[in-house]
Amino acid sequence: MTVAFADLEPPVVAESYLSDGTSLRSWLLTHDHKRIAILYMISITVFFFVGGAAAAMIRLHLMTPAGALLDPETYNRVFTLHGVVMVWLFLVPSIPTTFGNFLLPLMLGARDLAFPRLNLLSWYLFVASGAIVLGGLISGSVDTGWTFYEPLSSGYASGALVVVLFGIFVNGFSSILTGLNFVVTIHRLRAPGLTWYRMPVFCWSTYATSLILMLATPVLAITLLLVIAERLWGVGVFDPAHGGDPILFQHMFWFYSHPAVYIMILPGMGVISEIIPAFARKNLFGYKFVVWSSIAIAAVGFIVWGHHMFIAGESVYAALVFSFLSFVVAVPSAIKVFNWTATLHKGTISFDSPMLYALGFVLLFTIGGLTGLFVATLAFDVHVTATYFVVAHFHYIMVGGMVSAYFAALHYWWPKITGRLYAEAWARFAAILIFFGFNLTFFPQFILGYLGMPRRYHAYAPEFQVWNVLSSAGSSILAVAYLLPAFYLGWSLLRGARAPANPWQATGLEWQTVSPPPTRNFARTPVVTQPPYQYPRTGS
Amino acid sequence: MTRAPPRRLTVAGLALLGLFGANVGLAFLLPTAASLAVNLGIGAAMAAVLLVVFMELGGRLTLYWIFAGAGFFWLALLFGLTASDYLTRFTFAPS
Amino acid sequence: MSAGPLQMQYADLAQQRDTAELGIWAFLATEVLFLGGLFAAYSFYRYLHPYGVAEAARHTYIAIGATNSVILLASSFVMSWAALAVQGGAMRLGGRLMMLVAGLGVLFVVLKGVEYAGELSEHLWPGPSFAIATDEPRVGEVFYAMYWLLTGVHALHLMIGVIAVVVIGRRVLRGAFSRDYHVPVRVVSLYWHFVDVVWIFLFVIIYLPGRHL
Numbered sequence: 130m131t132v133a134f135a136d137l138e139p140p141v142v143a144e145s146y147l148s149d150g151t152s153l154r155s156w157l158l159t160h161d162h163k164r165i166a167i168l169y170m171i172s173i174t175v176f177f178f179v180g181g182a183a184a185a186m187i188r189l190h191l192m193t194p195a196g197a198l199l200d201p202e203t204y205n206r207v208f209t210l211h212g213v214v215m216v217w218l219f220l221v222p223s224i225p226t227t228f229g230n231f232l233l234p235l236m237l238g239a240r241d242l243a244f245p246r247l248n249l250l251s252w253y254l255f256v257a258s259g260a261i262v263l264g265g266l267i268s269g270s271v272d273t274g275w276t277f278y279e280p281l282s283s284g285y286a287s288g289a290l291v292v293v294l295f296g297i298f299v300n301g302f303s304s305i306l307t308g309l310n311f312v313v314t315i316h317r318l319r320a321p322g323l324t325w326y327r328m329p330v331f332c333w334s335t336y337a338t339s340l341i342l343m344l345a346t347p348v349l350a351i352t353l354l355l356v357i358a359e360r361l362w363g364v365g366v367f368d369p370a371h372g373g374d375p376i377l378f379q380h381m382f383w384f385y386s387h388p389a390v391y392i393m394i395l396p397g398m399g400v401i402s403e404i405i406p407a408f409a410r411k412n413l414f415g416y417k418f419v420v421w422s423s424i425a426i427a428a429v430g431f432i433v434w435g436h437h438m439f440i441a442g443e444s445v446y447a448a449l450v451f452s453f454l455s456f457v458v459a460v461p462s463a464i465k466v467f468n469w470t471a472t473l474h475k476g477t478i479s480f481d482s483p484m485l486y487a488l489g490f491v492l493l494f495t496i497g498g499l500t501g502l503f504v505a506t507l508a509f510d511v512h513v514t515a516t517y518f519v520v521a522h523f524h525y526i527m528v529g530g531m532v533s534a535y536f537a538a539l540h541y542w543w544p545k546i547t548g549r550l551y552a553e554a555w556a557r558f559a560a561i562l563i564f565f566g567f568n569l570t571f572f573p574q575f576i577l578g579y580l581g582m583p584r585r586y587h588a589y590a591p592e593f594q595v596w597n598v599l600s601s602a603g604s605s606i607l608a609v610a611y612l613l614p615a616f617y618l619g620w621s622l623l624r625g626a627r628a629p630a631n632p633w634q635a636t637g638l639e640w641q642t643v644s645p646p647p648t649r650n651f652a653r654t655p656v657v658t659q660p661p662y663q664y665p666r667t668g669s
Numbered sequence: 670m671t672r673a674p675p676r677r678l679t680v681a682g683l684a685l686l687g688l689f690g691a692n693v694g695l696a697f698l699l700p701t702a703a704s705l706a707v708n709l710g711i712g713a714a715m716a717a718v719l720l721v722v723f724m725e726l727g728g729r730l731t732l733y734w735i736f737a738g739a740g741f742f743w744l745a746l747l748f749g750l751t752a753s754d755y756l757t758r759f760t761f762a763p764s
Numbered sequence: 765m766s767a768g769p770l771q772m773q774y775a776d777l778a779q780q781r782d783t784a785e786l787g788i789w790a791f792l793a794t795e796v797l798f799l800g801g802l803f804a805a806y807s808f809y810r811y812l813h814p815y816g817v818a819e820a821a822r823h824t825y826i827a828i829g830a831t832n833s834v835i836l837l838a839s840s841f842v843m844s845w846a847a848l849a850v851q852g853g854a855m856r857l858g859g860r861l862m863m864l865v866a867g868l869g870v871l872f873v874v875l876k877g878v879e880y881a882g883e884l885s886e887h888l889w890p891g892p893s894f895a896i897a898t899d900e901p902r903v904g905e906v907f908y909a910m911y912w913l914l915t916g917v918h919a920l921h922l923m924i925g926v927i928a929v930v931v932i933g934r935r936v937l938r939g940a941f942s943r944d945y946h947v948p949v950r951v952v953s954l955y956w957h958f959v960d961v962v963w964i965f966l967f968v969i970i971y972l973p974g975r976h977l
Binding site: 234239240241242243244245305309312313316317318343344345346347348350351352354355358362363364365366370371372373374377381384649 | 771772773774779782783786787790791793794795797798799800801802804805806808809812813816890891900901902903905906909910913
């Protein structure tokens, strides 16, 4: 529906949202989606370093076969912390709550999200959940892994587990409300003339991600509640001694957690779809294929969860169905990769740092995605499931893919968000170092898994050591590379040159307003008459 | 404005009571296996009346029907594919 | 959802109202999945132990359950009447009907309390002193554990609904709304009906198994 916006007051003075109120109160009680995005950015960065510290401990410990650094129980606690923090406190919120929050209204030509106060509530729920989860993980011996499998989780693990599960429960509501806010905003608050097919791909992938946030997370919430109930009151639906079935827990858990991994990649794909056209100076190839692929990934992603349970005891016939569907879900992802490649073809490519991250994403995501097909194959998965092959597979997608995309977005939209430019040479160096360090860390893990090293073990057979040492060496490079942006981006905040409205000469409504944007985003409500990408050279 | 409720509400309300009574009655009359299917069916019919009449879904844009149905559709995916495991786990156990 | 005046991200009240409508339906979809997950866990347990569950379910107080069902159905009828009254500008009628809805909700909770008290005195709480011995050991315990969980979560949703209905009902009576703007009434009304829909299915799967004469 087209709405003629009434401009409710005279055009606002272009006062930046950053200077519109400088007290702590004006930040902590803000309704401005841009400020909430910054609040999220600070929070998830803190959690990223906490999860990263755990990863460093793991890689240090695994330098030797007997494992010198941590005792077995502590090792289990550390990888549990790493998984829980990275999944729920970093990756799931990452791009949606930071760049989604900041950019969605701007890209839609709106002044804010549909429900700004709900947005602030989402952030408070998120921070509370982080405090609760970390409190539980650190104070108690939670050693189940981030998957909390029964019967360990309700029968045997430490009592602090209830605290952690409750924290994730709260985190879930933060996700659900954010997803709801985004979906309703995209349906109702688009500027006049902004039809669905004129929306940037980032908005479509935010929409697809939000569908998953809304429809999958509630099932996680109730599943964790059931585990808490089992633990505290012995409910028993997952307990064999009561005639229950531990695999029922896995069905319900993975019903959320598989779509969750698409929460942890779709926004990244949206970012890449914005960056590649901008730095190839060429319209995105096959726009409709790309946007419907996002929807297809979200939808089909809901019906593949059984591929996490091939050896758990589910029926072979169900496993067959899930295996087949897992092959199907790879198709829309592949379509995106083809379209990005076709966009690059005959483009005028410049290797600015956002583009370096984006290109790294395409390669690393492709490797991760292809190995996904390997593990979707029943006969192969029987051998490599619960080994480092799977660990490498999902790190290629979540770290090589999503984290690269996060950094790509950070560098691409940094001038818009902060109004400053950063040192491009350092940024390129960091991007290349990350790519190198990442591959050195995780490629040996494919080999380790294929050779048979199990995951979640604190010690391993001596013949695996050389690959583990390579992986740990890579992780030390990766750690340095991830720290570099803290320095040059921090420098940019203090001393960086002022950014113009459109430093990359990109198309899109967010570049039509000043950097940083004023609180109300646009002086006048934009009216959209053009398709989303109007770069000099055309795609298809 | 009159102080009487609109007719369609009264009709829907009486229909709901009637369906409910039938549901309880059939639960006593039918054997358990059949009664579950029938009871769920009548329950679904009651829910449909609530959605269309009381929640005023009838007459609204398709978009609202999609939003209203989405939760149930996704729940059907959870039930259906989980059932694909349970229904085949024991019946077709490989020897 | 604003207290009256137009929020700055909306062009007009109609857009604001349509957005709120979409928002509450979206929220209800998430609630369907939340409670539906609980139903799913129960259903698959029942699939594994149909006779034990039926045996245990026979002990539920169907008279109270059925009475409560009628109470909720009646309350939905009254709630939709109230919403239409407010829509038409009959604020006093609408507000009073909403108070009636809240009253019916309280009646439901009171009867539920009576029911719970009876079940506790009968030792139908999972644990060593659980009263029903089913053929398959401990199935009755699990049935009742799920009974307490399902009805408890439902009752919690209902009580939140009662509070919301009272709060918004009072604002209706104080004249805070008009024909053009009454979004909170619509939102509360949809939530209330949703709680009723949940109860419809809950009643079927908890109170009706094993009743065959």
